[in-house]
Amino acid sequence: xxxxxQIGAYNYVMQWNFHDxxxxxxxxxxxxxxxxxxxxxxxxxxxWPIGPNRWGRSHIHSIYYRLDFDLxxxxxxxxxxYEFGGSGGTARRIFSTTLxxxxxxQYSTERFRFWRIVDTATTNADGHPISxxxxxxxGYLHRNQVEPWTxxxxxxxxxxxxxxxxxxxxxxxxxxxxxxxxxxNGETVTDPVxxxxxxxxxxxxxxxxxxxxxHWESFKLYPRDLTSVNPTP
Ligand SMILES: [Cu+2]
Numbered sequence: 052x053x054x055x056x057q058i059g060a061y062n063y064v065m066q067w068n069f070h071d072x073x074x075x076x077x078x079x080x081x082x083x084x085x086x087x088x089x090x091x092x093x094x095x096x097x098x099w100p101i102g103p104n105r106w107g108r109s110h111i112h113s114i115y116y117r118l119d120f121d122l123x124x125x126x127x128x129x130x131x132x133y134e135f136g137g138s139g140g141t142a143r144r145i146f147s148t149t150l151x152x153x154x155x156x157q158y159s160t161e162r163f164r165f166w167r168i169v170d171t172a173t174t175n176a177d178g179h180p181i182s183x184x185x186x187x188x189x190g191y192l193h194r195n196q197v198e199p200w201t202x203x204x205x206x207x208x209x210x211x212x213x214x215x216x217x218x219x220x221x222x223x224x225x226x227x228x229x230x231x232x233x234x235x236n237g238e239t240v241t242d243p244v245x246x247x248x249x250x251x252x253x254x255x256x257x258x259x260x261x262x263x264x265x266h267w268e269s270f271k272l273y274p275r276d277l278t279s280v281n282p283t284p
Contacts, residue, residue, distance in 0.1 A: 060084040063114075064265065072283045073274035075183075079114050080265040085255055086110070099255050107255025111193040113201060114268070115217030115231065118245040119210065122181055123173035130154075130207045130243040131169060134162040150243070153235040155203035158189050166205060167275055168243060176279035184275040185245060190268065191252040199232040201248075208234045210242035217246055 053066040064080035087108040089098060098106040122128055130150040135143040138161065150156075158164060169182035187204070195201045200218050208214060213227030214234045220226035228234050231246045249268050258264060 057083070060086045072281070073277055075272040076269055077116060077272070078267055078269040079249060080267050081112060081253075082263045082265045084262060085259055088255075101255055101257055101260060107259060109252065109254045111191065112251050112253060112268075113193065114249040115200070116247045116249065116270075117215075117217065118168075118185070118247060118272075120168040120183060120243065120245070122168060122183065123170040126242075127170050127172040128243055129169050129171050130240060130245060131167050132156060132164065133167065134159060134164040136162070150207045151240055153209060153238050153240060154207045155232065155235045156205045156207070158187055158192070158204045160189055166207075166245065168245065175276050177276070179276040179279070181277045182275045183277070184271075184273040185247060186271040186273055187247060188249075188268070188270045190250040193250055193252070200230045202232065204248045206231045206235055206246040207240060208244050208246065209238040209240045210244050214244070217248075 053064060055062055055064045061081055061083040064082065066078040066080065068076040068078060070076065085107050087110065088101070089095070089106040089108050090104055094108070095106045098108040101107045120128055132148045132150060134146050136146055137143045156164075165187070166185040167182045168185070169180050171180055173181050175181055192204070193201055198218070208231070211227070211234070214220065215226045216224035217231040220228055220230055247270065249270060251266070251268050253266070
């Protein structure tokens with residue numbers, strides 16, 4: 052399933068790929084034309100030469116997904132964070148945390164961190180609770196103090212009808228609260244919504260003109276114990 056939206060000079064292609072094994076793969080494609088081309092040598096330090104007195108300004112694309120799960124019967128969903136402690140050794144211990152209060156979290160390549168939404172009342176044939184794992188694909192991280200939503204990568208909030216857009220929620224989306232960082236305000240999580248960032252750093256190149264090739268980014272939502280064996284043997 053896909054759609055395309057023009058935002059500024061860019062076109063973004065939003066794909067949702069549903070695989071036979073239950074994996075859901077949201078994919079975002081960026082194309083269109085460069086948004087910012089600088090024309091003075093003083094600005095050259097921020098980008099890459101793409102023509103006579105023209106520099107494509109480097110920039111970060113930040114895409115935020117709002118994932119509102121409801122596994123199994125209504126209710127009983129919980130959010131968990133998993134990671135592996137230690138470093139280097141051959142046997143590293145798994146740690147899990149139930150995010151029962153609204154939480155902002157960061158990616159960790161060193162600790163192999165991932166998250167899942169679990170239905171605490173529904174089990175597969177092995178007796179394991181059914182869940183979906185959120186498996187990020189780590190990109191370049193961009194922390195900008197004046198854009199507080201960039202200071203973390205994953206947000207778990209309790210469902211609220213006014214929390215719609217990750218940024219400019221009140222001004223552009225008619226919602227309640229400024230952005231996803233403000234949605235994390237101590238509520239108990241009984242109906243989890245996960246917000247996930249996908250970022251990439253774009254250093255323009257000659258090939259980006261006239262029209263850019265599609266640049267793809269993605270992450271995966273894996274069924275974890277949704278079935279007791281491989282559903283596609
Ligand atoms: Cu770009």
